[in-house]
Structure formats: structure tokens, C-alpha cells
Amino acid sequence: MVVGSGPGGLQTAYSLVRAGVTSCAVLSRDSAPGGMFRRWPVYQRLISWTKPDAPCEPGTREYEWYDHNSLVGDEPAHQALVRGFMDRAYDVPARHEMEAGLAAFAEHVEVRYECEWLSTSRDEHGFALETSDGEYRCKVCVFAIGVTEPWTAPIPGLEAAPHYAATRTPEQYEGKSVFIVGKRNSAFELAQGLLPWASRIVLASPRPVQTAVLAFSPLSIRYLSPYMQHVRGGSGSFVLDAAIDRVERNADGYRIRASGTTWEGEVDVEADEVIAATGFRAPVRDLPQLGVAMVGDGRLPAQTPYWESVSVPGIYFAGNVMGASAGLRKHGATSSTGSVNGFRYNARVLAHHIAETHFGLARERRQFSRDEVVPFLLGELARAPELWIQKGYLARVVETQGVCRDGGIVPLADHVDRDGGDSVAVTIEYAADGAVTPVVYVRRAGRLAEHALPTDPLHRFDTTEHRQALAALVS
Amino acid sequence: MTAPAENYVDTLSRLALFADLPHPQLEVLAHSFDEEVFAAGQRVIRQDVTGGGFYVILDGEAHVVIDGNERARLHRGDFFGEISLLTDSRPTADVIAATVLRCLIIPDTELKPFLLKQPSVMYRMLQIEARRLRAANAWDG
Numbered sequence: 001m002v003v004g005s006g007p008g009g010l011q012t013a014y015s016l017v018r019a020g021v022t023s024c025a026v027l028s029r030d031s032a033p034g035g036m037f038r039r040w041p042v043y044q045r046l047i048s049w050t051k052p053d054a055p056c057e058p059g060t061r062e063y064e065w066y067d068h069n070s071l072v073g074d075e076p077a078h079q080a081l082v083r084g085f086m087d088r089a090y091d092v093p094a095r096h097e098m099e100a101g102l103a104a105f106a107e108h109v110e111v112r113y114e115c116e117w118l119s120t121s122r123d124e125h126g127f128a129l130e131t132s133d134g135e136y137r138c139k140v141c142v143f144a145i146g147v148t149e150p151w152t153a154p155i156p157g158l159e160a161a162p163h164y165a166a167t168r169t170p171e172q173y174e175g176k177s178v179f180i181v182g183k184r185n186s187a188f189e190l191a192q193g194l195l196p197w198a199s200r201i202v203l204a205s206p207r208p209v210q211t212a213v214l215a216f217s218p219l220s221i222r223y224l225s226p227y228m229q230h231v232r233g234g235s236g237s238f239v240l241d242a243a244i245d246r247v248e249r250n251a252d253g254y255r256i257r258a259s260g261t262t263w264e265g266e267v268d269v270e271a272d273e274v275i276a277a278t279g280f281r282a283p284v285r286d287l288p289q290l291g292v293a294m295v296g297d298g299r300l301p302a303q304t305p306y307w308e309s310v311s312v313p314g315i316y317f318a319g320n321v322m323g324a325s326a327g328l329r330k331h332g333a334t335s336s337t338g339s340v341n342g343f344r345y346n347a348r349v350l351a352h353h354i355a356e357t358h359f360g361l362a363r364e365r366r367q368f369s370r371d372e373v374v375p376f377l378l379g380e381l382a383r384a385p386e387l388w389i390q391k392g393y394l395a396r397v398v399e400t401q402g403v404c405r406d407g408g409i410v411p412l413a414d415h416v417d418r419d420g421g422d423s424v425a426v427t428i429e430y431a432a433d434g435a436v437t438p439v440v441y442v443r444r445a446g447r448l449a450e451h452a453l454p455t456d457p458l459h460r461f462d463t464t465e466h467r468q469a470l471a472a473l474v475s
Numbered sequence: 476m477t478a479p480a481e482n483y484v485d486t487l488s489r490l491a492l493f494a495d496l497p498h499p500q501l502e503v504l505a506h507s508f509d510e511e512v513f514a515a516g517q518r519v520i521r522q523d524v525t526g527g528g529f530y531v532i533l534d535g536e537a538h539v540v541i542d543g544n545e546r547a548r549l550h551r552g553d554f555f556g557e558i559s560l561l562t563d564s565r566p567t568a569d570v571i572a573a574t575v576l577r578c579l580i581i582p583d584t585e586l587k588p589f590l591l592k593q594p595s596v597m598y599r600m601l602q603i604e605a606r607r608l609r610a611a612n613a614w615d616g
Contacts, residue, residue, distance in 0.1 A: 154482050206502035243502035259499040293575055295512040297483040297505075302512030302575075310514035311575050326511050330526025332582025417518045432526070432584055450524055 001129060001138040002026045003117045005109075006035015007102055007340045008319020008347055009144035011071045013109045015351030016142075018074050020361040025138075026109060027131060029116035033106035034099040035319070036146050042167050043193040044095040047185075048339055051091060052083040064385040068341035069098055071105045072348060081105050119286050126314055140358050142350070143301075144318035145283050151299055153181065153278040157247035161254070161274035164190065170197045178202070179256055179269055181244060182277035183209060190277055191226035191237070201226060202269055204240035206261045242267065247274055282321045290315075300324035305411035306353050307346065316354065318347045327393040327413045333430040335393035345386045345394060349409055368404040374471050376406075377426050381438045381453075382462040384409075387428045395425040395441070400474070416441065416448060424474055431455070438466065442473050483510060486533050487579065490552050492603070495595035507589075508581050513572040520556050520570040527566055528582045529556045535576035540569040548573065557600070560586050 002013045005028035013026045030038065046069065052058075054066035058080035064072060069082040082101030086093050093101070116132040126139040150163035164186045170193050177200040180187045184205075191201050209227060229237035242258035245266075253272040260266070281299035288294055293311040295302040301317055302310045303325035309315040317324075323338035336342030355361040368376060380387060380396040386409045387394060397407030401421030415425050425441040431452065438453040438461045453461065453469050484505045487493050493501065510533060513519055519537060520527045531554045539547040539555070546568065549555060559566045560583050581589055590597040 205506060206499060207506035208503075243499035261499045261503045293512050293577075295510055295577070297510075304514050304517065310512055310517070326509070328521075328524070328526065329511075329528070329580070329582070331584050332528065332580075416521060416524060429526075448523070 001127075001136055001140070002142045002144060002318070003129070004028060004035065004144035004146065004319065005030055005033045005106065005111045005113065006037070006144060006146050006319055007071055008146070008322070008343055009035070009142075010102065010106050010109050010111075011344045011347035012142050012144055012318040012351055013111070014071070014073065014078075014105070015348040016354065017109075019351050019355035019363070021351070021355050021359050025136060026111045027115045027117055027129075027133075027136070028111050028113050029132070031113050032103065033109075033111065034102045035144075036148050037095055037099045037102060039095075040148075040165075041095060041189055042164065042186075043170070043189055045090065046092045046095065046098055048341060049091045050082050050086060050093055052086055052088060058083060061385060062383055065383075065388055068339070068389070069093055070101055071340070072344050073105070073108070078105060078108055117285070120290055122290065140314050140316065140354055142316045142318050142354070143282075143284070143287070143321070144347075145321065147280045147282050147300065147320050147323075149281045149283040150276075151279050151281040152276045153244075155181070155244050155247060157249070158244070158274075158276050158278075160249050161247060161276050164275060164277040165280075167275055170194055173197045173273060175199050176272040177253075177270070178273045178275065179204070179254065179271035180275050180277050181205065181247075182279070183207065183239065184277070184279065186279070187277035188226060190275060195225055195237070198236075200236045200238075200271075202238045202240060202271065204242045204244060204256075204258055204269075206241065206243045208241045208262050209239060240267070282317075287312075287315070295324050305413035305417075307350055314358075316350060318350060319343055322346050322350075325411075327411060328416065330392055330429060331432045333392050335390050337390070337393065341389050342393070345390055345409065346411075349394065349411065352408065363408065365408070366406040368398065368406070370404060373398050373400065373404050373424065374467060374474055377424065377440075377470060377474075378462040378467055381426050381428065381466070382460065387426070391436070392427060392429040395427045397423055397425045399423045412441075419446065426470075428461075440470060440473055490531065490533075492531060492552070492554065492596060492599050495599065496593065500593065504579075508579055508585075510577060510579055513576040513578070515572055515574050515576075517572045517576075518569055519572060519576065519578065520566050520568070522567060522569045523565050525565055526583065527556050527559060528580045529560055529586045530554060530570070531579040531581075533577040533579055536573040537576055538571045538573050540571055541567065554600070554603075557586070 002009050016024045048068040050069045051066040056062040059076040067080055070080050073079045081104045085097040085100040117129055119130040121128045127141050129136045150165040173194050174197045178198045180203045182205050183203050187203050226237045230239040241262040242260050245257045248255045254274045256269045258267050291312045292309045293302045307317050307322050307325050320338050322343050394409050395412040395415055399405045399407045423443045427439050429437055429439050431437045435455045437455050440451045442449050484501050488501050532551050537549045538545050555570050
């Protein structure tokens with residue numbers, strides 16, 4: 001059973017059927033595909049790009065690297081669908097363009113719409129899901145339920161203020177002073193959208209804005225104006241590093257008391273409007289009562305590297321909720337799992353994993369001669385979109401015990417921790433200094449050794465130098 | 476283990492390591508560094524693999540394993556991973572979750588700036604390291 005018809009549910013279901021799991025039912029409480037993109041982002045513009053034209057053909061594996069919004073299909077007609085809906089006013093799609101791309105992909109996935117999952121129980125064969133359309137029984141559940149339930153931080157009085165999800169259209173904030181609790185995506189998205197309307201905007205949260213990280217973040221599109229206005233002492237935008245002690249409602253609006261975190265002292269701020277842009281939680285319903293352990297202040301289900309609940313085997317997660325599975329997170333680097341470009345690959349890997357471990361459907365694995373292993377892995381390091389987008393999370397493995405065989409794309413953390421025969425795995429990772437670096441993991445006689453290959457200013461990881469270094473490790 | 480009843484900031488405030496942090500700084504800690512939950516049997520730190528962080532146990536237990544042999548057991552409030560970060564070397568042990576294990580994680584590159592900004596945490600950490608050293612010497616003797 002797959003629950004959800006957003007990009008995570010669609011990709012998982014599509015890939016499960018392609019992997020041979022034909023007994024797969026997809027339920028959705030929505031009336032149409034698209035998940036959160038049927039509604040959000042509030043101000044209707046994504047931050048992840050799709051380049052309609054690229055140095056390679058749309059529909060190829062290489063093109064996926066230029067298109068961070070389409071789901072990944074096995075046939076050209078199912079590939080690169082978002083570009084066809086873009087009017088090219090921006091290099092990032094509008095919400096409705098993204099939704100149209102997902103709807104086109106959903107034509108290849110059978111979904112039972114308007115069938116809402118209500119509760120969950122275990123039985124001797126697996127799980128029983130109570131839905132608005134009766135009970136469904138299954139061996140394995142994949143919950144692709146998004147991170148869409150508004151979550152308000154436990155700040156006294158904040159519960160009286162509307163959440164990001166209840167934000168009104170920008171013109172309704174005309175001439176008002178607005179206090180936004182939060183300094184992440186949704187907070188800056190609102191601030192940006194309100195700049196032409198509000199008289200004053202204050203954003204506040206305890207953690208300082210990390211300018212070094214921000215400069216390289218796709219969020220820079222959203223961050224730039226309000227934050228730059230604040231930094232330059234511009235008019236009417238303030239970005240505060242402060243822990244908010246309480247929010248009080250009064251006749252004129254709100255009064256907010258906050259304590260500095262990068263400065264000494266306290267401050268009182270008056271505002272006409274307060275918006276809690278404090279994030280979302282996964283709508284997990286009764287899963288915690290079933291024993292599903294949560295993480296991130298109770299907002300997300302904790303998962304293994306293969307996105308299985310750490311505490312209830314047989315329950316898996318897909319879509320942006322997969323971001324709670326951190327992987328090795330070397331040097332603190334996070335993967336792109338929280339967005340479509342990353343989790344589309346995770347969902348495909350998950351589908352193959354479920355097909356193999358729960359349904360005995362082994363994939364056909366390409367065999368290599370010894371001479372082919374190094375060129376194949378170099379090609380992956382140079383061009384594999386899975387490795388480039390899911391840096392440090394997904395790895396390409398070649399088994400080298402006896403016959404050389406493709407081990408597929410797998411979560412690096414699982415590969416590193418698994419006892420197995422001889423193998424070579426390659427990844428693209430961020431080094432401690434932030435350099436994009438190819439890394440090789442060689443397992444020989446049960447022992448794993450990690451080797452970083454040279455970096456390259458143009459990210460050419462299939463040079464003679466790389467070939468020689470990899471050949472020395474593989475031989 | 477069920478979902479924790481208290482929130483993340485409250486959990487952090489009860490640990491000896493962070494006992495001297497005022498509330499706003501606890502909020503910064505909670506907003507800056509994520510918690511992660513591991514399945515029983517899952518590895519948290521891997522012998523000879525780079526890039527690990529500094530871990531503080533919020534709930535659950537872990538084993539310290541060297542070359543397959545269990546050397547120590549860690550509990551709520553204990554921390555690990557700092558030796559390889561402070562000495563800039565690869566971990567010399569695996570740390571494996573013995574139960575479902577909940578940890579706060581500070582990445583390797585952020586430990587030093589964090590400790591320099593929060594000397595009270597550094598002092599508490601030093602005290603605990605001193606006790607560990609004394610215990611290790613007592614065993615050796």
C-alpha cells in the first residue's frame with residue numbers, strides 16, 4: 001500500500017510497479033494528484049530550477065541533473081515532464097506548472113483518489129489500514145504523506161496567531177506591520193512576498209542566519225531582499241536573532257517579548273499581525289501509538305537508511321519526509337532528500353528494496369568484465385544524477401567478489417554498515433572544507449576502506465588522474 | 476520507546492553538559508543542531524570512516540565496539556565522537572545503538588565554534604573527560 005498522491009507517492013508507486021510489485025494499491029485523500037503542490041508554496045513560485053534547454057537531451061539520465069522538478073520515469077514519454085508546462089518567465093516553475101507536470105506523470109500511476117487513510121493496526125500478515133472506503137490489508141506500507149500539517153513552536157501565546165498555512169493574500173497586509181516567527185524557507189518566502197505591501201516586517205528566531213551557507217543555497221532567491229535590507233540598515237525590514245519568550249494579543253494587535261541570542265538583552269515589538277512560520281509536521285495520525293518513533297521535536301518519523309521506521313519494521317516513508325533519514329551526514333552535510341530532485345531517487349531505490357526484500361523480486365544485474373569496472377564507475381562519478389544530487393547519501397556499488405556485477409544505487413549508510421562480499425562503491429560528497437569530492441569505498445575481506453579522490457575545479461572526475469587513482473584502488 | 480512527552484529544548488535543558496546554558500542559548504542549540512534517532516543495532520559512528528560528529532545521548536543506550544569487541548556501554552547524558560574530532564583523526568571504535576537511540580548531533584566542523592562560543596559547555600565537557608581519564612588510570616593501575 002502506498003498512501004499519498006504527491007510526488008513521493010507517485011514516484012514510489014510508479015517504481016514499485018516497474019520493479020514487478022503489481023499488487024500495489026495507492027490511496028489518496030485528495031481528489032487529484034500533486035500533493036502539496038496543489039496548494040503551496042503560498043506565493044506560487046518554486047525555488048528549485050528546471051532548465052528547459054540543456055547540453056543534453058530532455059528524457060536522458062544526464063538531463064535529470066538540469067531538471068530538479070520532474071519525476072523520473074523508465075520511458076522517454078514519462079521523463080522530463082515539467083519543462084513542457086513552463087512559460088519560461090523564470091528558470092523555476094510556478095506552482096501550477098509543477099502541478100501540471102505531476103499530473104502528467106500521474107497518468108501512468110493508478111491512484112484511488114478520495115480514499116482517506118484514517119487509522120492503522122497490525123495483523124498477522126502485516127498491517128490493516130482503515131480508510132474512508134473500508135479496510136485495506138497489506139504486507140508493507142509506504143506513507144508518502146508529506147510534511148504538510150502546520151506545526152506551531154511551543155511559544156506561549158503563539159497559538160493565537162495564524163500559521164504560514166493560513167497566510168492571506170499579500171494585499172491584505174497593506175500598510176501593516178508584520179512579525180514573522182521563523183527564519184527558514186517559509187518565513188523568508190512570506191517576507192519576500194509581503195515586501196511590496198507591509199509597512200514593516202520583522203523576522204525572528206533564535207538561530208542566526210548563516211550567511212556562508214545561505215550564499216550557496218537555492219533559498220538565496222527568497223532570502224535576498226528582506227535580509228539584505230536588514231543588513232544594509234534599509235527601511236522597514238528587520239531580521240532578529242532572538243528567542244521569543246511570549247506573544248500577547250491586545251486591542252491594537254500583538255506585543256512580542258524576545259530575548260537576544262547574538263546580542264544581550266530583551267526587546268518588545270508591537271505588530272499588527274503575527275505569522276507563525278515555524279514549519280510543518282508529517283500528518284502521521286496514529287502511527288506513534290503503533291510504536292513509530294518520531295524525531296525533530298516529534299515532527300517526523302525516524303527512519304533507517306532505507307526509510308523504514310526505526311521501531312516498526314514494514315512501515316516505510318517516501319517523499320520529503322524521507323529527509324528525516326540523515327544517512328552518514330559526513331561533516332554535517334545534508335542531502336537533497338527534502339526536495340523532489342532528491343527524494344525521486346530515494347523513492348526509486350526504496351521501490352527496488354521493497355520488491356527485493358519483501359516480494360523476492362531480484363533485479364537483473366549487469367555483469368562487468370574486470371576491465372569495465374573502472375570506466376563504468378568513473379562515468380558514474382562524472383555524470384550520475386543520483387550521485388550528484390544526493391551527495392553523500394546515495395552510492396553506486398559494483399560487487400567485485402568473483403564475477404563483477406552492478407550492485408545498483410543504494411543508500412551509502414546501508415552499504416557501509418552491511419556485512420558483504422568484496423565491492424567498490426563511489427559517491428560524490430562535500431569534504432570538510434565544502435569541496436565537491438569523489439569518494440571511493442573499497443570492501444575487501446570484510447574490511448571497508450574509504451579513499452577520497454582528487455577534487456577538480458571543473459568537477460571533471462573522469463580524468464586520467466582519476467582513472468589511475470581508481471584503478472589502483474580497484475585492482 | 477514512545478514519542479517523548481517533553482519538547483526538544485526541555486530535553487536538552489536536563490542534561491548535565493548543558494546545565495549552565497541560559498534559556499535563549501538552549502533555544503539556539505535546539506534550532507542549530509538536529510536530533511537523530513537510530514534503530515537498535517544501527518551504527519552511529521564507524522571505525523575508520525571520516526566525517527562523524529559529536530553525539531550526546533538524549534534517550535536510549537549504545538555500545539562502544541572496537542574490532543567487534545564491546546568495550547563500553549553509554550547511557551542518557553553520555554557523549555561520544557569528540558576524541559576523533561579533537562585529535563583530527565578517524566574514529567577508533569564503532570558506536571552501535573543498543574536500543575532505539577536518540578541523540579543530539581553537532582557536526583565535526585561546528586564543534587569548535589560551538590565550544591568557543593559556549594565556554595560553560597566546554598568546562599563541563601572537560602570535567603567529564605577528566606573523570607573518564609581518572610577512571611581509565613584507576614583500571615590500568
